[in-house]
Each structure stands twice: as structure tokens, then as C-alpha cells.
Amino acid sequence: MDKLDFETVKSAALAHADGLLAEWLPSGRYDRHEYVALNPTRADKHAGSFRINVRKGSWADFATDDKGGDLVSLYAYLFGVSQGEACRAVAERLRIGNFPAADKQAFTATKKARNTWTPILPVDERYLASMPTSHHFKDKGRQNAERVSLYRDAQGRVLGAVMRFRHADGSKDDMPCTFCRDQHGNMMWRFRGFDEPRPLYGLEALAAKPDAPVLLVEGEKCKDAAAACADLSDYVAVSWAGGSNAWKKTDWQPLAGRRVVCWPDCDSQRRKLTKKDEAAGLTASDMPYLPADEQPGMAAMLGIAEQLAIMGCAVSFVRVPEAGVWPCGYDVADLLDDAAPPVSLQAALSDLRVYPFVDDNASFPAQPLQSDGADGTPDSNIADGGGGGVPPASTEDADDGGVLAWVLANVVRVDGKERFFCIPLAANWTKRELTNRLGKNGYAVLLAHPQFRNWSKVRTDTIKERHDAKIRAQDPIFQLDANRYVLIYGTTDVCDTKEMGYCGTDGRMPAAALRAALGADRYSAWEDNPNRLQVRVNDFGFFPDSPHGMARKDNVALSEEDRKDPEKLRKTLDIDEENFLSCVNIYDGLPFKQKNICELEKVNHYRDLIFGYESCRNILAAIELLCNHDVRITEWVLNWIAYRLRHPAVKQDTALVFASPVQGAGKSLIFATLLPKIFGRWAGVLGQSDMESQFSGVYENKLYIVYEEVNSPRKRFDLMGRLKNEITGEFIRIEKKGMDTVYQRNYIGFVYLSNYHSPVVPEQNDRRFCIVSPQHKMDEQFAAAVAAEIYDDNAVQDFVDFLYALPLLYTDDFGRRKTYHAHTHAPETDAKKAMKKWNAHPYEVYADDWQSGELGLPYIPCKLDDCFKVFNVWCVMVKEKGMSKERFKMALNHLNGIRVIRTAVEGSQKQVWLVVPPNIKKPDNMPMPRFYLHSADKFARAMSKQSWL
Incomplete structure (x- = not known):
């Protein structure tokens, strides 16, 4: 080139x-x-x-x-x-050369998916130890919390906290902190607010004093100060999270029907400075104060008071002065801490203003003309002209006074607009409804009348909803719907409790499906019904240890006639004040239940029962054939099946493995056909692809799972951690495609069937797997007889009765008779030993061969160098992979009781590494090092005589 x-x-x-x-x-x-x-x-x-x-x-x-x-x-x-x-x-x-034309596609940046954290309410008390009390602010660095306000529910359980951080510049931040779970199942404390509606601060105190008046203050600092004041011990102090702008996000229902005293902060905010004001030379301090009802603290309290009045509360206010009289933001905590307060605590609480206000403060709404009932509607004893029935429409253009008086008493204006609400009818009226009764002039007089009341739409809507609910409560169809369809709270799903168990379903459906089935009007009536039943997600599902269906008080049973009576049905349900059911259980039992009870006395072995159950004798013979006619192993396998059947709510720590190249032994016939029939829809038959899949939705609501034809030698090592966790874990991960991962309590018993030598990888001290290698094939006539019994429900019922009669006794590895239970260790079978050796590391096989004498060397202490030399030669002979001396030393130490120790040679400072098998004891008249070295020399002499070395 x-x-x-x-x-x-x-x-x-x-x-x-x-x-x-x-x-x-x-x-x-x-x-x-x-x-x-x-x-x-x-x-x-x-x-x-x-x-x-x-x-x-x-x-x-x-x-x-x-x-x-x-x-x-x-x-x-x-x-x-x-x-x-x-x-x-x-x-x-x-x-x-010859480059292909470049495909110039534009790059599009993608944002990394952000973790979504969902608060867990309530949270276990032990997690409080890990709650952070510091937070890193972007511009102000890490700050420690000045105060931590712990929110609890009515039972005293932790909901979260709000932390106050004070910065060097005097500013402050209130940060909510809740215990959350993300979409990956991770759980930790996060600076994240409560889900709406937010809980009140002081719920546990409200529950402890159900009859005490409530002192409503703004902020956690004020609540803590009021709660600690001895002079306020007759009150229950509460507050809400988020300040004056967040009161609408709070759940005020716990205050319903109580006497509430509102103590707003004394704010002194001014109107905002406009550009026109700045041009005129004005400053912020020149602007006038906001009206009293527009100050943030008072505006929030007035909004809360309106809500509380609708809920039947008797509301009153502490008289705070106009803006500018007290220091800005002066609150109850400042008053209690002030050495010379502007007013005493007793004086502030003795001169209260009753809401709605009727005093000289014209900015607040006037007192209603008549006393309202608990639901906001007027008393029923108001006569015509001052309340009561609806007067006829007026035919004249002017009112005679009587109709006007009736309208003033029974009709209110809504949100200051030309729409109205008739209280006795709980109906929305238009301008036409009033002009028909009052005429045009009378209508004008009404609008200008000083006693014509103005209510918010929230209040009128609440009255209308309660009025409609009373009508629905008297309709038997709506009552039945309210007691039949249960909302699964936290989801958009509904449970039809009447269909639970029908055709193997759990009655769960999307709310849209219920709407289509009932129709829009009937569905809306059910959705708005205050008596509608609901259940939390964690209380709905698969609970083999609980009765089927909706939880009832003391497991009350109902006849079919009683179920048709909504009142009788509802009285038996275990529901709380918010109509939450304590449990809805979809588990309706197994298809085969015990019918014939064994009357034999002193039954100590399964063979004592066989002749009492003739119709299933071929099934029992097939199980014995699978276990190679080993009575001890057959008994253990039968105990495993019987325990799974008789104790469905108890998790067994063991699994069955039937693996053998012998085909036609009947593995699938018993474990993939018979047992799924016994466990019904609570069983699953899966394959290798299901085992390797990342999705585990097939485990949902299962008591028994059999993996058939497990055959992947490459994947079995990777899957062993997951399989061991599934066999013994208290909870099992349920992950479906496109859905969040959930965890369900694990009741599953697992069986693995394979024609491969080693479908699983048992550890040397394994106690999970009962491994059997069937050696006999069924002949055609016997296989047909077994299949005939499996498809005969009477024979299957007889087998189920046999399992219930089984004494649940077994013989352990030392020949002792013991009681079988959920945590009984699996027996050490020959098949298990062979599978361990199949999956063992070379050094483990080498140690076993040495101990069993197959190496032709004495099982005595020897030098590590000699032992390692023999190992290297052995690896070449048996075609195994070798390893370094240091790793060999670490692997051999504590293997099968072997110890690798460092000891000194007597008479010198030299030290050597010795390999000492178990059960080697020191002679009484000989020092330990000398005895070890003597044995090591004996091993070396024996090693020199081996021709294969």
C-alpha cells in the first residue's frame, strides 16, 4: 500500500x-x-x-x-x-466508494420520563424514622426544618407532615412531605403534597373529643399554639394545609354538625399599585387597605364558613379589627405569645359574631329571614306568605305584598345573577318563574329589596343534591343498586357483587360498562347516591382466608328473601360511616369440597386409607408410579397436595419438581389435568415462555400453578432467584402490560414438570424443592383407566375426600414420623442429589469424589498445595474448568464441613495452609499441628502412588 x-x-x-x-x-x-x-x-x-x-x-x-x-x-x-x-x-x-444515499432524518429530542410518586395514606409508624427534616432549595441551598407538623387521621395513624423552613433573608417556605410509591414500586418520603381532598390538621383530636367546640385557625403554628394553651383546653384546635388559598382543596366533612369558632389572621394587605398610580407619584404604602372581607385570612374563613353552614355547623367568628389596627398577620399564636396582647384571650372568645353576620358590617351577607334546617332548607312550619307551599302565579302586573313576602322567605338569588332557587321545591328558577308570580314591577321591587338574599351556587346545588337523594332513598330500585354495585375506590371500576363467582368472574367491570347496562339516568342516580357502597383497592380482591362476597357483621348469613330487602341487606354489612366496606372477597371456594368424612380411627399412613376410596385407586396408583413406588416420597407428595387443598390461605415453602427423560410417565395427567380440575379457576397451567416473561399477570388470584415442559437449560440459572422468591415469598409481583405493578399476597403452590435432566438449580442445602425422577412409563391400558377417573367427577370427589382424610404425617430423612406443615423441608431424594451434582461447580464435585473415595486418596488432612495439584489433574481428566489457587482455597473452605486453615510447623517459623476434612479430632497425647502434618504427609505419600497423577 x-x-x-x-x-x-x-x-x-x-x-x-x-x-x-x-x-x-x-x-x-x-x-x-x-x-x-x-x-x-x-x-x-x-x-x-x-x-x-x-x-x-x-x-x-x-x-x-x-x-x-x-x-x-x-x-x-x-x-x-x-x-x-x-x-x-x-x-x-x-x-x-459506492456509498448509499444518506437518509437525512431530523433529530427529535425526547424528554426523559419522570417518576410519578403517589402518596400512601396512612403510613406505618416505623417509617417515621426515615422521614427527612431538611430540604435543598435551588437558590438558598440545604435548609433544616424549623418546625415539623405531623398530620394524623382519626385513628392516630400517620398521614404525612408539613415542614416550616426559615431562610436567612427572613422568608419562609412550608413544604408538605408524604410517604410515596412510584410506578416502579419504590417507596420513600418525598416533598409532595396530600392528594385532594386534603386532610385537616388535628383529626385525631377531633375524634378524641367528639362533643367539644372547634377552634379553626390558619396554619400549623397557630393550631399547635392553641392546642398547647391550657385556657383553650375546652376547644379542639384544627387547621388546614396550604394556607388561605388552599382551603377549597381540604376535606371539611369531619367538622359536620359541630360548633366551630373561626379565628382568622388579622391581615393588612393594600390594594395593588397600578401603573396609573405610579405615574401619579403614589407608592405601595399610599394605597388603601383592602376591605375586611377581601383580606386573605378573612376571605378564606368566610368561604370555609359557608361550607360549614351547609354541613349543619354552628359557625361564629372572633372579632378581629380592621386592617392596620393590629400588626399585619397578627394571629392567635402571636396573641398567646404576646406579653401585652391588644385583647385578652377570654375577651376575644366571649364576644363572638354569629355567622351569617347581622351586625353593622354591611360588607357581609344578612341573616336569613327564617331559621334554616340542618340541610339548609327552611323549617316546614312556615305558613303561606312567610314560607311553605308555592303560591299561584300572579295575573296582575303589581304584587299585593303576600306573594312578595313568600318569595323573600323562600326564594334566593344565585351568585348575584338573574337566576334563582326555590328552597321548598329544591328547584332552580328563571326570571320567568318570578315575573309570572310578581309581575314586572314586582320583579323590579324584589331585586331592589334589601332583604332579598343571595346564596352561592355551591350551597343551592348541595341542597338540591340532598333533596334528590331523599327521593332516591325511597325508591327500591335505587336502594338495590346502592347495595349491589360497589365502587372500587381509587379506580374507575365497579364490582357487581351479584355476579361475583358467576361463570368464573369476579364481578369487576369498568364504570362505563355499568353505565351502558343501567342507562344514563339510573347510573347517574347510583353515582350520586350518598348511600352507595364503596371499597378501597386493598380491601377488594382474592382473600382465601375470608368469607366470599361483601364482609358482614360476625359473618351473618342471609336468605335469598332477605337479600331482596335493601334495609335487611344493608344492616348486616360491615361498613363504616363513609360507606366503605371492610372487605369484598372474590374467592368463592374450590369446585370440589369434602363430602364424606373418614370414620377410621388411628389412621397413621396413607396406605391405611387406600382401600376406603376404590373409585380413585388408579389415580393413587399413578401417583405411586410417578414416585417410583417409593412409599416415603409418595406420602410426602400426597401431603403436599392435601395441604394445598385443605389450607388454601397458608403459603407453603416448598415446590414439587418431576423431571425425567421418560415420557408417558403420567406427570401431565396428574399435575396439569387432575389438580387444575380440583382447584378450578384458581389454578393455572403455564409453559416456558410464561416463566421467562417479564409479565406475571397469570399469577393473579391463583392457589396452584403448574409449569409444564420446562426445558430451557440456558435460562434456568438466571431464573432461580425469581423462582425461589415466588416459592417462599410472602407477596408476589403482579405486572401486566400497560398497567402499574401491584403486589398481592402469595398463596400459590408451584409444580414444575420437565423431560429435561435439570429444569431447576437446587442449592447444596436446598429445602424448597421435592425432586422426583419418574423411571416408569404408563402402559396404554393403565393410562386410559387413570384418564377415565380424572374425567369422572365422582372419582375426583373421592380423591378429594381421600386428601381430606390424609393424616398429614411423613417420615423424615432419619426415619422419624412427624407432622407435615407449611414449612416442612423437602426430602433429600436420589433425584435431588443427582440434580445437585448436575448443576454443581467443579470444586463441589471434586470434594464429593474425594469424600466418597472415588479419587483413591484418604479423606484426611492434607496440604493445600497437594490438594490443589490433585484438583488440577482431576479437571483435565474429567474435562472440567479449572480455577486459580486463591479461589480454590476460598471455595473449598466450609464446603461440606471442610476447613482451610493456616498452621505453623513445629520447630520452625514456617507456616503452611492445610485442608482439614470434617470430623477430624485431635488425639489426646499429640499436639494438633504435629497430627495435622503427619496426616498431610500420609496424604502426599498416597498421592505419589496414584498412577493417574
């Missing part, structure tokens, strides 16, 4: 940049004159930082600071060669 000129190659490469980059980085895209691609030398898969300038040839990865000035250096970087080798390779490629 001619001598290369680097500059010539570099220029030629730049002329063919598009073609070369398409070959080197085929996944790249063009961002104007830059080529953007994934960097193949990095492990991450985020494009955007690796760019090549196709005009100059320069390139850089801004994430790693790797860069170069030409395409030759880019080739060297991508393919890990020297500059000279890169120059030759690029030159050879340029001589070939």
Missing part, C-alpha cells in the same frame, strides 16, 4: 461524511449541520449529547467530555483502534 497522507485521508473522509456516518452510526439523525447519535461506547441509551459536525468533521460527547477534530479520530474512538490503524481503515473504505 502507498504511504498514506493523513491530511488527504481526513479531507476525503469529510467529503464523504454522510456515507461514513450512516455506516458507523446507523441510528443517527440530523440536527441541521450536526449528526446526533447514540454513543456505542457508553452503556446508557440517551441520545443528544453525542454530536458530529458534518461540515468540519469535529465531534464531541458532552456527557463524557470525549472529543476530536476529524472523522479519522472518530473512527479510532468508535472502534477502539490507534490513529494509524484508523487512517488505513478509512482510506481503504474510501477507495471502495
Whole structure:
């Protein structure tokens, strides 16, 4: 090859940049004159930082600071060669030419998916120890919390916290902190707010004093100060999260029906300075104060008071002065901490203003003309002309006074607009409704009347909803719907409790499907019904240890007639005040239940029962054939099946493995046909692809899973960690495509069937797997007899009765009779030993061969060097992979009880490494080191006589 000129190659490469980059980085895209691609030398898969300038040839990865000035250096970087080798390779490629046309697709940047954190409410108390009390602010660095206000629910369980951070410049931040879970299942404390509606601060105190008046204050600091004040011990102090602008996001229902005293902050905010004001030479301090009802603290309290009044609360306000009288922001905490407060605590609480206000503050709404009932509607004893029934429409243009009086008492204006609400009818009226009764002049008089009330739309809508709910509550169809369809709270799904278990379904359906089934009107009536049942996600599902259906008080049973009576049905349900059911269980039992109870006495072995169950004798004979007629193993396998059947709510720590090259032994007939029939829809028959799949939705709501034809020798090592966790784990991961991962309590018993020598990898001290290798094939006549019994429900029922009669006793590895339970260790079978050896590491097989005498060397202490020398020769003979001496020493130590120790030679300072098998004891009249060395020399002499060494 001619001598290369680097500059010539570099220029030629730049002329063919598009073609070369398409070959080197085929996944790249063009961002104007830059080529953007994934960097193949990095492990991450985020494009955007690796760019090549196709005009100059320069390139850089801004994430790693790797860069170069030409395409030759880019080739060297991508393919890990020297500059000279890169120059030759690029030159050879340029001589070939014939570059395909470059596909210049534009680069589109994609944003990295952001974790979505969902608060977990309530959270276990033990997680409080890990709650952070500091936060890093972008402009102000890391700050420690000045105060931590812990939110709890009515039962005292932790919901989260709000932390106050005070900065050096005097500013402050209130940061909510909740315990959250992300879409990957990770859980940790995050500075994230409560989901709406937010909880009140002080719920546990409200529950502890159900009859005490409530002191509503603004902010956690004020609530804590009021709660700690002995003079306020007769009150329950509460507040809300987020300040004056967040009161609408709060759940005020816990205050319903109570006496509430509102203590707003005394704010002194002024009207905002406009550009016109600035042009006139005015400053912010020259602007007038906002009206009292527009100050943030008072405006928030007035909005809350309106909500509380609708909920039947008796609301009153502490008289705070006009803006500018007290210091700006002066609150109850400041008053309690002030050595010379502007007003005493007793005086502030003794002179309260009752809401709605009727005093000389014209900016607040006037008192209603008549007293309202608890639901906001007027008392029913108001006579016509002052309330009660609806008067006829007026035929005159002027009102006689009686109709006007009735309208003033029973009709209100909505949000100050020309729309109205008739309280007795709970109906929205238009302008026409009033002009028909009052006439045009009377209508004008009404609008100008000082006693014509103005209500918010929220209040009138609430009254209308309650009125409609009372009507629905008297309709039997709506009552049945309310007790039949249960909303799964936190989802958009509904459970039809009447269809649970029908045709193997759990009654769950999307709300849209229920709407289509009931019709829009009936569905809306169910959706708006305050007596509608609901259940939380964690309380709905598969619970084998609970009765089927909706939870009832003391497991009350209902007849079919009682189920048709909505009142009787509802009285038996275990529901709380918010109509939440404690549990909805879709598990309706197994298709085969115990019918015939065994009356034999002192049954100690399964063989004592066989002759009492003749109709399933071929099934029992097939199981014995699978276990190679080993009575001990057959009994253990039958105990495993019986325990799974009799204790569905208890998780067994073991699994069955039937693996043998012998085909036609009946593995699938028993475990993939008979047992799935016994466990019904709570069983699953899966294959190798299901085992290797990342999705595990097939495990949902299962008691029994059999993997048939497990046959992947390459994947079995990778899957063992997952399989062991599935066999013994308390919870199992349920991951479906396109859905969030959930965790369900694990009740599954696993069985693995295979024609491969080693479908699983048991550890040397394994206690999970009961491994059996069937050695006998069924003849055709016997297989047909077994299949006939499996498809005969009477024979299957007889087999189920046999399993219930089984005494659940087994013989352990030492010949002792013991009781079988969920945590009984699997027996050590010959098949299990062979499978361990099949999967064992070379050093493990070597240690076993030494111990069993197959090496022809005494099982006595020896020097590590001699033992390692024998191991290397043994590896060559048996075609196994060797290892370094240091790794051999570490692997051999504590293997099968072997110890590798360092000991001194008597009479010298030299030390040697010795390999000491188990059960080697020191003679009484001989020092330990000398005895070890004597044995080591004996091993070396025996080793020298071995011809294969």
C-alpha cells in the first residue's frame, strides 16, 4: 500500500461524511449541520449529547467530555483502534466508494420520563424514622426544618407532615412531605403534597373529643399554639394545609354538625399599585387597605364558613379589627405569645359574631329571614306568605305584598345573577318563574329589596343534591343498586357483587360498562347516591382466608328473601360511616369440597386409607408410579397436595419438581389435568415462555400453578432467584402490560414438570424443592383407566375426600414420623442429589469424589498445595474448568464441613495452609499441628502412588 497522507485521508473522509456516518452510526439523525447519535461506547441509551459536525468533521460527547477534530479520530474512538490503524481503515473504505444515499432524518429530542410518586395514606409508624427534616432549595441551598407538623387521621395513624423552613433573608417556605410509591414500586418520603381532598390538621383530636367546640385557625403554628394553651383546653384546635388559598382543596366533612369558632389572621394587605398610580407619584404604602372581607385570612374563613353552614355547623367568628389596627398577620399564636396582647384571650372568645353576620358590617351577607334546617332548607312550619307551599302565579302586573313576602322567605338569588332557587321545591328558577308570580314591577321591587338574599351556587346545588337523594332513598330500585354495585375506590371500576363467582368472574367491570347496562339516568342516580357502597383497592380482591362476597357483621348469613330487602341487606354489612366496606372477597371456594368424612380411627399412613376410596385407586396408583413406588416420597407428595387443598390461605415453602427423560410417565395427567380440575379457576397451567416473561399477570388470584415442559437449560440459572422468591415469598409481583405493578399476597403452590435432566438449580442445602425422577412409563391400558377417573367427577370427589382424610404425617430423612406443615423441608431424594451434582461447580464435585473415595486418596488432612495439584489433574481428566489457587482455597473452605486453615510447623517459623476434612479430632497425647502434618504427609505419600497423577 502507498504511504498514506493523513491530511488527504481526513479531507476525503469529510467529503464523504454522510456515507461514513450512516455506516458507523446507523441510528443517527440530523440536527441541521450536526449528526446526533447514540454513543456505542457508553452503556446508557440517551441520545443528544453525542454530536458530529458534518461540515468540519469535529465531534464531541458532552456527557463524557470525549472529543476530536476529524472523522479519522472518530473512527479510532468508535472502534477502539490507534490513529494509524484508523487512517488505513478509512482510506481503504474510501477507495471502495459506492456509498448509499444518506437518509437525512431530523433529530427529535425526547424528554426523559419522570417518576410519578403517589402518596400512601396512612403510613406505618416505623417509617417515621426515615422521614427527612431538611430540604435543598435551588437558590438558598440545604435548609433544616424549623418546625415539623405531623398530620394524623382519626385513628392516630400517620398521614404525612408539613415542614416550616426559615431562610436567612427572613422568608419562609412550608413544604408538605408524604410517604410515596412510584410506578416502579419504590417507596420513600418525598416533598409532595396530600392528594385532594386534603386532610385537616388535628383529626385525631377531633375524634378524641367528639362533643367539644372547634377552634379553626390558619396554619400549623397557630393550631399547635392553641392546642398547647391550657385556657383553650375546652376547644379542639384544627387547621388546614396550604394556607388561605388552599382551603377549597381540604376535606371539611369531619367538622359536620359541630360548633366551630373561626379565628382568622388579622391581615393588612393594600390594594395593588397600578401603573396609573405610579405615574401619579403614589407608592405601595399610599394605597388603601383592602376591605375586611377581601383580606386573605378573612376571605378564606368566610368561604370555609359557608361550607360549614351547609354541613349543619354552628359557625361564629372572633372579632378581629380592621386592617392596620393590629400588626399585619397578627394571629392567635402571636396573641398567646404576646406579653401585652391588644385583647385578652377570654375577651376575644366571649364576644363572638354569629355567622351569617347581622351586625353593622354591611360588607357581609344578612341573616336569613327564617331559621334554616340542618340541610339548609327552611323549617316546614312556615305558613303561606312567610314560607311553605308555592303560591299561584300572579295575573296582575303589581304584587299585593303576600306573594312578595313568600318569595323573600323562600326564594334566593344565585351568585348575584338573574337566576334563582326555590328552597321548598329544591328547584332552580328563571326570571320567568318570578315575573309570572310578581309581575314586572314586582320583579323590579324584589331585586331592589334589601332583604332579598343571595346564596352561592355551591350551597343551592348541595341542597338540591340532598333533596334528590331523599327521593332516591325511597325508591327500591335505587336502594338495590346502592347495595349491589360497589365502587372500587381509587379506580374507575365497579364490582357487581351479584355476579361475583358467576361463570368464573369476579364481578369487576369498568364504570362505563355499568353505565351502558343501567342507562344514563339510573347510573347517574347510583353515582350520586350518598348511600352507595364503596371499597378501597386493598380491601377488594382474592382473600382465601375470608368469607366470599361483601364482609358482614360476625359473618351473618342471609336468605335469598332477605337479600331482596335493601334495609335487611344493608344492616348486616360491615361498613363504616363513609360507606366503605371492610372487605369484598372474590374467592368463592374450590369446585370440589369434602363430602364424606373418614370414620377410621388411628389412621397413621396413607396406605391405611387406600382401600376406603376404590373409585380413585388408579389415580393413587399413578401417583405411586410417578414416585417410583417409593412409599416415603409418595406420602410426602400426597401431603403436599392435601395441604394445598385443605389450607388454601397458608403459603407453603416448598415446590414439587418431576423431571425425567421418560415420557408417558403420567406427570401431565396428574399435575396439569387432575389438580387444575380440583382447584378450578384458581389454578393455572403455564409453559416456558410464561416463566421467562417479564409479565406475571397469570399469577393473579391463583392457589396452584403448574409449569409444564420446562426445558430451557440456558435460562434456568438466571431464573432461580425469581423462582425461589415466588416459592417462599410472602407477596408476589403482579405486572401486566400497560398497567402499574401491584403486589398481592402469595398463596400459590408451584409444580414444575420437565423431560429435561435439570429444569431447576437446587442449592447444596436446598429445602424448597421435592425432586422426583419418574423411571416408569404408563402402559396404554393403565393410562386410559387413570384418564377415565380424572374425567369422572365422582372419582375426583373421592380423591378429594381421600386428601381430606390424609393424616398429614411423613417420615423424615432419619426415619422419624412427624407432622407435615407449611414449612416442612423437602426430602433429600436420589433425584435431588443427582440434580445437585448436575448443576454443581467443579470444586463441589471434586470434594464429593474425594469424600466418597472415588479419587483413591484418604479423606484426611492434607496440604493445600497437594490438594490443589490433585484438583488440577482431576479437571483435565474429567474435562472440567479449572480455577486459580486463591479461589480454590476460598471455595473449598466450609464446603461440606471442610476447613482451610493456616498452621505453623513445629520447630520452625514456617507456616503452611492445610485442608482439614470434617470430623477430624485431635488425639489426646499429640499436639494438633504435629497430627495435622503427619496426616498431610500420609496424604502426599498416597498421592505419589496414584498412577493417574
